[in-house]
Amino acid sequence: MTGIDTRRATISPQPLAADLRTADNRDCPSRTDSLGSALSNVIGGPVGRHAVIGRTRYLTPLRPMFLIALVFLALGWSTKAACLNSTGTGTGDQRVANWDNQRAYYELCYSDTVPLYGAELLSQGKFPYKSSWIETDSSGKPQIRYDGQPAIRYMEYPVLTGVYQYMSMTLAKTYTALSKLRVVPVVAEVVVFFDVAAIGLALAWLATVWAAASLAGRRVWDAALVAASPLVIFQIFTNFDALPTAFALGGLLAWARRRPV
Structure with a gap:
């Protein structure tokens, strides 16, 4: 007994692939x-x-993760759907989203996107940071700062997020203009604004999943925890947080690949 395996190797009946990498x-x-x-x-x-x-060229781990992310994004949109019913008469810019009787709270569909459309003067077509407004209290009186001056406010979001809101507003107003020509159905302009913004946020979240998978190395499937995060269902369209997550993960990926600039 020499301890050497004397069994004959099995030869594949088919030609081996030219590329044996795995x-x-x-x-x-x-x-x-x-x-x-x-x-x-x-x-x-x-x-x-x-x-x-x-x-496999097409069915990579990223494909099912994108599919999972799309399912969770759809669920996220469905949680806001109850707050996206148009109400009122007239053109789209004369209608509003139906938030009567505190609907946003008992339907659990609240989103900052809807009230910010009016509060940040986007409904008036104003450009962020260039326009301002005076903060008022519950009675409508101007709030006074510590120095005795009226409290003047500007959009508080970072520049890229503010510009993104402005671009979404521009598309929403374009839709309203088309609805006045009876090219498309009449929908409350703020609802169109929400939907347009949601599309971009969904793409930003897919970019986040892609960057997470690219950063995971040999544990690429760990990025499925990002794609299938329960937070996506309730928070993805509550605000504009998907934009900074995409930029943050993209920056980390660029740094990991030694391309910081």
């Missing part, structure tokens, strides 16, 4: 994670021992 170092949750292993039984079980990983 991402063997990629972490596979169906093998290493108990939950991932259990869920993989739905689609046939864990990845096989001899699987060639990372060779």
Whole structure:
């Protein structure tokens, strides 16, 4: 007994692929994670021992993660849908979103996007930071600062977020102009503003998922925790936070790839 394996190797009946590279170092949750292993039984079980990983051009890990993110984004929009019913008569800029009887709170559909459209003077077509307004109290009287001067306010959002709101407003007013020509249905302008802004925020969140997956290295599937975050359902369209997350993750990715500029 020499201890040497004398069994003959099995030769594949088919020609071997020209490219035998495989991402063997990629972490596979169906093998290493108990939950991932259990869920993989739905689609046939864990990845096989001899699987060639990372060779599929189209069905990469990022594709199902995008699909998961889109499902959660759709759920996020549905949580705000109850606050997006148009009410009133006239043209789109004369109608408002139906928030009667504190609907935004008992329907759990509140979003800063809707009240900010009027509060930040976007409904008047004003450009952020160039226009201002005097803050008033509940009785409508101007608020006075510590120095005795009226409290003058400007948009408090960062510049890129403010410009994004302005661009969304421009598209919303374009839709209103088309509705006056009876080209499209009449919808409250603030509702169109919300929907336009939501589309861009959804794209920003997909960019966040992409950057997270790119930063994850061999544990690329960990980015699914970002795509499937429960916070997306309730908060993705509450404000404009998806924009800074996209820029933050994009900046980290650029730094990781040694392209900080």
